[in-house]
Amino acid sequence: MEQFDVYKDIRERTGGDIYLGVVGPVRAGKSTFIRSFMQDIVMPRLKDDPEKTRMTDELPQSADGKTIMTTQPKFVPGEAVRVSLGDGLDVRVRLVDCVGYMAEGAEGAEGENGERMVKTPWSEDEMPFSRAAETGTRKVISEHSTIGVVVTTDGSISTDLPRSAYVEAEERAISELKALGKPFVVVLNTSLPNDAETQKMAASMREKYAASVIVLDVRHLGEDDATALFTAALGEFPLCGADFVLSRWLGALPADSPLICGLTEKLRGCCSSVTRMSEYAVLRDAFDGSDDFKAPEIKRVSMGEGRIECSIEASEGVFYKALSEECGTEISDDYDLMTRIKDMAKAKREYDRLEKALEEVKETGYGVVVPSMDEMKLEEPEIVKRGSQFGVRLKATAPSLHIMQVDIDSEVCPIVGTEQQSEDLVKYLLSEFENDPASIWETNMFGKSLHALVGEGLNGKLESMPRDTQKKMRRALSRIVNEGKGGILCVLL
Structure with missing residues (x-):
């Protein structure tokens, strides 16, 4: 110096x-x-x-x-x-x-x-x-x-x-x-x-x-x-503070991420033993034995302020490991990353169209996805006569998505034996519900969880609507949208 x-x-x-x-x-x-x-x-x-x-x-x-x-x-x-x-x-x-x-x-x-x-x-x-x-x-x-x-x-x-x-x-x-x-x-x-x-x-x-x-x-x-x-x-003199500069992508991880928790735990353990400026070099050993991070690099030492600045970089491969965990899909290299980003960008564009309609469904039970301009089909102009006058009819069609919330109910009615046995089962289920409402879904019924049994009932009802009925519902909704209200519409299922 x-x-x-x-x-x-x-x-x-x-x-x-x-x-x-x-x-x-x-x-x-x-x-x-x-x-x-x-x-x-x-x-x-x-x-x-x-x-x-x-x-x-x-x-x-x-x-x-x-x-x-x-x-x-x-x-x-x-x-x-x-x-x-x-x-x-x-x-x-x-x-x-x-x-x-x-x-x-x-x-x-x-x-x-x-x-x-x-x-x-x-x-x-x-x-x-x-x-x-x-x-x-x-x-x-x-x-x-x-x-x-x-x-x-x-x-x-x-x-x-x-x-x-x-x-x-x-x-x-x-x-x-x-x-x-x-x-x-x-x-x-x-x-x-x-x-x-x-x-x-x-x-x-x-x-x-x-x-x-x-x-x-x-x-x-x-x-x-x-x-x-x-x-x-x-x-x-006392070490007044240490500033750690992390790779920017680490800031996108949640605070309770295992990677972030491990990082903060290591730094707290190391910093607790550093009290004087002469001891700051100990921070270089903060990640000894860690596979996730390289040794911190001392970037700046301010003796007058009593502060140091360190940069911390993740080890090779940790970025893709964290990315895979956050995305729920395996990403091992740049090729995988590019492929997944393209797929996700496509999915994001599709979701952006649906987002507003889904929010409307949550609020009112009904939402509409407006068609985009490139989905519209313009038919050939047609000359029409009305009385003694003539005009030109321009007709366009476009697909619109109508999303409705339909509440489905399902019930499980196990026959367990005597009335006393049924009462005991009810008491058990009520006590489980009071202690941990979520755990009741894992209750075993005839070799299956309650969650699985109810799920089977719901799926059965969802798949029970015949194709012919689906077509009738679609035609009925199309008439309501195109012909407006005020008329009488009869739907036979």
């Missing part, structure tokens, strides 16, 4: 206030980190020389050896300073130096009368050194910083303390930061930043703490180090 983009994103995430709360074990290089950060990163960007002078006077002291140098929390500078990062990008910067948790073997925490008492900005009374470290860490991170920086060391810096002396204090500081929920970065201070063993230790710490760990020699900080620090910090 480009340096300017990092600063732009970090400003967006922090609202323009880059307040670094520097915590961790004593004698790990916290004050040195603050001093170097101000001298090498912040102060070169200041134009006001008097302000630079004032800020130089406020820098914390740092020295080698085991003796604790920071005995009380300190804001550096005392008031946040506005810094230009280029191209109109201004931010306010301030660092807070904490007392720090005790490292085993460090000197200066004990006085002649026991644990040393120190002054803090948040209490009028002095408090024990250990309590100041704990209270300071909590207050600095929760109230006075937008990003936490835990400075620890591998033991290679000139404090004469081994790595093991820092581990317990390091663990306390990190657990406190996690409990507060503030984004933080761990800085492993070392005099050997490029050493393989140092890099191995950093990798081990990342796994142990599930946090970003960067390796720095805090005595010498450059622009690349600041970029690495803020890039790591951006990854620790």
Whole structure:
């Protein structure tokens, strides 16, 4: 990520206030980190020389050896300073130096009368050194910083303390930061930043703490180090949202479709474990073991907004599988698809003619399908005489469809035996009807379901009208339509 983009994103995430709360074990290089950060990163960007002078006077002291140098929390500078990062990008910067948790073997925490008492900005009374470290860490991170920086060391810096002396204090500081929920970065201070063993230790710490760990020699900080620090910090901010772009055809499926349900279930399960921006890559594994979807592709990552955008595509063949299920017919390739679309387009054109008539049938019991122009047959013009006048008769015929709703009744009257047995059957059928009206159709009667028996009765009546009677009905309806009302029509069936 480009340096300017990092600063732009970090400003967006922090609202323009880059307040670094520097915590961790004593004698790990916290004050040195603050001093170097101000001298090498912040102060070169200041134009006001008097302000630079004032800020130089406020820098914390740092020295080698085991003796604790920071005995009380300190804001550096005392008031946040506005810094230009280029191209109109201004931010306010301030660092807070904490007392720090005790490292085993460090000197200066004990006085002649026991644990040393120190002054803090948040209490009028002095408090024990250990309590100041704990209270300071909590207050600095929760109230006075937008990003936490835990400075620890591998033991290679000139404090004469081994790595093991820092581990317990390091663990306390990190657990406190996690409990507060503030984004933080761990800085492993070392005099050997490029050493393989140092890099191995950093990798081990990342796994142990599930946090970003960067390796720095805090005595010498450059622009690349600041970029690495803020890039790591951006990854620790919350993931605010993930946008998933699906193949457009998936939007045509109902929400309760097995394919859509499986998709949302997989995404919910994967997203529930992603809370930080640095974890978004886990989404690529959302469909591991799934035959329906390919691995999501990360299209856009907005560190400043805390959002990512992924595209999700169905696996090969899933489109035709879903299409077959929705259409109720097998469609396996492009040829099948083209054939079915042609058939369905033809059926759709026919249905469009019937649609209005079918709606009328539902409303009134009677509907008419008006013939189209290409169905009309125009007969030859004929000269006609009426009295002393002559005229020309133009006659056209066209087929029209008349759809009527005819209610058919059917009954099943099983002989089951005694009156008591008949009463028992009625009670059983009534209880089934109350519990689940639809289930009564599946009641077994003489080896067949009630649905099948009633269906046979209905079909029998539908097919019982003789062909001759059908023709008479058609002729009668034709006369009613063509000759109009007002006359007497007698139909003998």
